[in-house]
Amino acid sequence: MFSVRTTRGAVSIILTDVVIICAVSFGITIGSLTDSILLSFYGPLFSYATLALLSCIVVSSSAIGRLYSLMEYLHPVDLAKRITPAFLLSVAFTSIFAFLAENLLVFRWQMIPALVLIYAILFFFRYFIFFILSKNRQRVLFLGYSGLARGIIEDDLAKRFKGYEIIGLLATADYRPGEEFYGIPVLGTVSQLEQVTRDHPVDTIVVALRDRRGKLPMEDLLRCRVRNVRVQECWSFYERIRRKLPIDDFLTPSWFVFENGFYQSSLNASVKRWQGVIVSAIALLVFLPVILLLIILIKLDSPGPVFYRQKRVGLNGKVFHLLKFRSMVHDAEKTTGPVYAQEDDPRVTRVGRVMRKLRLDEIPQLFNVLKGDMDMVGPRPERPFFVKQLGDRIPYYNLRHTVRPGVTGWAQVNYSYGDSVDSAKEKLQYDLYYVKHMSWYLDLVIVFLTVKEVLWGGGR
Structure with a gap:
């Protein structure tokens, strides 16, 4: 369609x-x-x-x-x-x-x-x-409910995304017709799907049942399909409207194996690599006056080296040294050890605060792109200490290492600054969406959105 x-x-x-x-x-x-x-x-x-x-x-x-x-x-x-x-x-x-x-x-x-x-x-x-x-909004009917369905409804996506209108929900025995599920009317039970879809115009049925053993009305769903009613899994609907993958609900290791996407041909990989090299080389020439100015300002602002080298985890878990302009005081983690950088971190210098706001501290990473450690677009690389922690606590976290990390990424243009496991999980959902749908068009969109974030502020 x-x-x-x-x-x-x-x-x-x-x-x-x-x-x-x-x-x-x-x-x-x-x-x-x-x-x-x-x-x-x-x-x-x-x-x-x-x-x-x-x-x-x-x-x-x-x-x-x-x-x-x-x-x-x-x-x-x-x-x-x-x-x-x-x-x-x-x-x-x-x-x-x-x-x-x-x-x-x-x-x-x-x-x-x-x-x-x-x-x-x-x-x-x-x-x-x-x-x-x-x-011409699509009228959506939820078949069952789950944590993911509740999240969609609580976010009030029917109002935020005006292309969709959630007209109601078909529940199991826990709810009765006439009641509400987080503000959405319960129109009947799952077994009444055929009748409800005839009484209420429906364009899309979102299947949100967790336990489907003997509860999924297959014949009714097939009749709806014949009447040109779209039937979607809840995670698919969520992915479609939120542009991220829900890693807590429904998704299993077998889903990642059999689902479309998560594939890049050798030709596309080569094109992406050479695009990164060419863009990085041009960007370094364009930013040369800015680089020289920042070197002077950093030296005048605080004692310590101009550049900051830090170990990060890249493609296939390989550790490399990421290069950045130093935006914090020298030896900022000498007494604390590895900690998340905070939005208003007191360790950030005056020049560093401006650089981080405009993302100018990321410019030296263009050398990492030329070297082959990174691409222009991809999941942001994380430190080994945090990768170990997050990999143990967040499912599918290491899947983000199946592609080269990037100077900017889908998570950075969609999510605000985060310094916790919950924010890392949220960003992972965007990273996995990128890994699944990786393309030159999505890369171009991310570059445009990154420019917008730099000019008008936003995620990090």
């Missing part, structure tokens, strides 16, 4: 944005040919080089502004709050290109008024999409 909430749908929205950009540019060019004032103002706007640059700027800025995240309905005011930063970012990029390429006549300052028109059209286009989505 095609949906703008899927990856394919998001790509379609991106292509539509490019068409809008081309249409606006072409319209201005046609107007310039018939109006001497427009011609003198805009000049030859419609060119392949201009369109390519303009499309990259608008799409990148829109991605950073989360304008391709259509999982939740946005009120016009909220949509404007996302459009505005994306527009300002586009103006900033346009100004930079206009300054650098002014003599090449590739980009012009006059592109900024064109951006106003483009984003005005994008605003109404997005609002139209959200309006259609709000009128």
Whole structure:
């Protein structure tokens, strides 16, 4: 089924944005040919080089502004709050290109008024999409209940993710029709599935029964499938809307063996590796002035070395030395031993606080990428001391070591700073989602979101 909430749908929205950009540019060019004032103002706007640059700027800025995240309905005011930063970012990029390429006549300052028109059209286009989505929400019925189902309902995902509406639940003997399960009405028992789905329009049935021996109404579920009602496992529904894997419920070692995903061909692995090398080399050249400035500031701020080497666990459990700019006082763990860094850690220096906020302390890890210890995108590497602890307490923790660790990752752009076992478990759910769905597209999304987090703050 095609949906703008899927990856394919998001790509379609991106292509539509490019068409809008081309249409606006072409319209201005046609107007310039018939109006001497427009011609003198805009000049030859419609060119392949201009369109390519303009499309990259608008799409990148829109991605950073989360304008391709259509999982939740946005009120016009909220949509404007996302459009505005994306527009300002586009103006900033346009100004930079206009300054650098002014003599090449590739980009012009006059592109900024064109951006106003483009984003005005994008605003109404997005609002139209959200309006259609709000009128076509999928009606979800839970078959049974579990801890995972309770978590979904308690998070009120039916309201947070406006593409779904939880209409009710079919319970076992513990609940009776007319009662509520954490605010969701109990419409009947599991054995009444056929009748309930005929009385209430249902698009998706989420199977949340833990004990299924003799309790799963297979014939009724098959009849629902024939009537084009989607049947999903609870963990699958959770993964689909939360973009992480629930490691506490349902999932078993055999699931990881037989489930789709968790596979990367040698070709894709080679492409990912060379992409990391090329991007790291370019990034080091771009950040060279910043690197030199940080070296000076770190030396002036506090005594001790500029760089900090720390053992981390990488691909297949191999230990390597991760390189960072020192953001804490020298020998910060001399008396305490290995401890989690805290959000407002008193050991962090003045310069270190700024570096950590902007993630500038991570820049030296680009050398780890060139060396082959890391990739640009992947689960963040952890220290051996904590890997041993977390591996003993969190199921499937070591599966994150089946891929190279990254400078940034899916967990870092989705979860706030954490310094406990519970937060490590939460981040692992995002890491395993990445391992399962690893692709160039997801890597690109993570890079865009990382830029957004650096510019506007967020996870770590």
